[in-house]
Amino acid sequence: MSNVESLAPLPFPENHEARQAGALQALILVFTTQLPIMGLLSLVPIIPILIQQFGQHPDAKFLIPLMITAPSVCIALLSPMAGFLADRLGRRRLLLGAVLGYGVCGFAPFFLEDLVGIIASRFCLGITEAIIMTVANTLMGDFYPPEPRRKWLAVQSAVGSLSGTALLFVGGILGGYGWQGPFLLYLLAFPIFALLMIFTWEPVSHREPSGVVGNERFPVRQMGIIASVTLFCAVLYYVEVLQVSQVFHLLGLTNTADIGMAGAIAGLGVPLGAVLFAKLSKQDIHVHVVMVLTLFAIGLIGLGQAGSVPWAVAAALVAQVGCGMLIPALINWCLGSLSAQYRGRGVGIWTGAFFIGQFISPFTVTLLASALGGLAAAIVALGGVSLVALLVVWLIPRNVRQPSTQTS
Template identity: 25%
Template sequence: MASESDGQGRLPTGIPWSSPTVRVVLLSTVLAPLGVPLISPALPTIRDVLALTDAQASLLVDRVGRRRVLIPSLFAFSLLGAAVALGPPYWVVLAVRVVQGTAAAALFITTVTLIGDTFEGVRRNTVLGVNVAVLSAGAAVYPLVGGALAAVSWNAPFAVYLVGLPVAVLAYRVLPEPAGERERRSVSYLRNVVSALPAREAAALYGSAFLIELLLFGAALTAVPFLLDGTYDLPAVLIGAVVTLTEVASVVTSALNGGFSRRVSNHGIIAAGFGIVGGGLVAAWWAPTLGVLVAATAALGAGWGTVLPSLDAGVSEGVETRFRAGALSFRNSTTFLGRALGPWLFTTLVVGRGYRPLLLVAGGCALAFVPVVLLLGRRG
């Protein structure tokens, strides 16, 4: 773990751009959003060319120690994705995407774990913040790339996955294998992971991971687009631009996390993020004009970018190194549970009520969670 001081007992706080670990982690992170945003714009074309139903096409975005996981995952993610560019039958494409999704999940977990292993204190928050910024930037750009390539051929976007191969080679050459990585993954290990965080910490951090993704995917990525269409009759391209704005806002706030952590605890930052999200949801409910609704949507992305780096920093700080990967895996599981439930929950509850009242209720839930996070984060 990087614990070098500046000669006065203080840990460094800047971004160590010269670190091979930082370079590999950020390059791996920028690949992770390729799994869905790159392919989503191509789904209508894939549906038409392969004579699929909408439901069948949508299945192509469903997804099912550190160094030894990251490197094979990079190779698998790249080669499997690029294989679809050869134009195999639909069932082969679907099978490949299932396996590729497993590799993508490994990328999400191992990159954050490597940061937690290598850095500590404010520098850990700083690097985690930049990592989330890179993730959000990729998610904002890839739909444009995927849409442009899909105009050439339905399978052209899949060739982009080959960019992961040089990253895998770089990781193999420069990435160290942290001490303690060979902890056996047994039932007793899982029990230790479950108990690695105190109950209050686990409730605050895992609960935050679930709720922030539930609100983001349910409101910003589902309810708001329907509201933009139904109320303002915006075309799909402009709705996409508004959604992209949430990613841009998250890039800004996540990149600032290191500066925030110099003055505020991780729990305080998480609480502030929920406050921003809650305010954005209430503003989206109230929004008398399109401009106000767009600004409120940007606030949702800003809140998400505020919360996520401090979530990962909190989990990393709260567990021993040998249990960190397992604890972050649990964090990732709660994240994807929230992502899966959000769109379904919001579209189910909206029947007969409209989206604006639902946004108000969601905003109230986010604001109510602010004191919960602060209370659970209190020491003693």
């Protein structure tokens, strides 16, 4: 009887240890991580149309911006909880539910006319985005050892830049058919759901050859350092991203198409930054942060001091190179510092810290602009902050530096 049982094949769903993730799984996860980006950028081109459509609402000045930013607020606040659930309940099932919910909630405003109802659907969308952003990056750490992981994180950064540009363009085209048009983009979640369902699986926890595995406690101190560095760098990351169009306008570029073209040229720096990370990916996080802060200092000081549009574009491109390098470097650092049992909640904390930085950045610029007498002065000041931070990081003794990854 035992011999017969030993010859029986294992059920396919249980035989995951023989399965190894490859390029297909990585590309599916890369495109899954673009869904939260779509949640913000797809609506940016139609903000004037939304104001025209809902401008008569008594609270329109508050509610329309909230419609745009609600998902990002949810990501900032709920990502740690999403990570905790991923560690407790499993990755794949949670991600599949979130992607399916993303498609439903994201597309719902296409049929809604009430502004409050639309905003409610956007908050529901943000809950799904917090899960997607956290779990997809967690799976990147579960599926791949350091070498391929670094490569795919660089690809993810480059794809993010290209998809951001494409989403702005397509969102503008769909907006020409009415304010509901861009919500059609959320239907892309359903083919991604199908790909995740067919080609991914729940990762098997395995013993990794790293000192971080076997720790019984969550690495509070290490994650505190990672979250603090992430929050600080995210504030600087979004200075150029959110303020560059205003700088172009102050320099005399008033046509929206021209501003978009100038921004697109500067945005070419992001894939260059991803390539730079790939070249330096085996270096520790200290080297990555030094490089990013150097690029931010040059780019922001140059942007604030620019006297013409070409110089502003060049400075913005330098800052964007730093942007393209920063995100894969930080995610790589985070993933390499966590064992499988804590990877979800660690990535959740990282994601929350990054999006809190996104929220803080424009307020920081506004306060500095009021204190220093203008936007340009505020941007130069934050470039100076980058320079000071660069010097501090550079002077950290080597014996207290943390590596970007272990061998996990």
